[in-house]
Amino acid sequence: WRGTAPGLQRFLELASGGPAEVTDGGGVWRDGEAPVDSAWVRMTVESTGWMAEGDFTELVRDEVPAHVRAELYVGSRCIWRTHEEGAA
Numbered sequence: 001w002r003g004t005a006p007g008l009q010r011f012l013e014l015a016s017g018g019p020a021e022v023t024d025g026g027g028v029w030r031d032g033e034a035p036v037d038s039a040w041v042r043m044t045v046e047s048t049g050w051m052a053e054g055d056f057t058e059l060v061r062d063e064v065p066a067h068v069r070a071e072l073y074v075g076s077r078c079i080w081r082t083h084e085e086g087a088a
Contacts (some may be wrong), residue, residue, distance in 0.1 A: 005022040007042075008063060011044055011063055012045055012060070015048075015051070015056065015077075016045040016047060016049045017050070018049070020026070020043065020045045021043070021044045022041060034054065039065075039067055040068060040069040040071075041064060041070045044073040045072075045073070045074055056079075057072060057079060057080045060072055060080070063080060068082070070082045080088040
């Protein structure tokens with residue numbers, strides 16, 4: 001996973017019609033200094049724009065690599081977490 005925060009942030013801004021914030025575990029480290037887990041991303045938008053939350057989530061899901069742990073927030077409310085999928 002290579003951090004793609006700028007591209008993902010722009011995608012979220014276009015899809016939601018408003019500002020977005022993306023924080024991810026990507027980065028550049030010296031040999032042997034990389035963190036054990038860098039495959040995560042947290043995305044925050046103010047709203048889902050004209051889309052229902054479920055539709056917006058599906059759109060975003062297609063942009064996040066399957067191996068990356070992801071969280072999607074609308075304001076302070078989390079609407080999607082990959083690590084909760086499939087949990088009963």
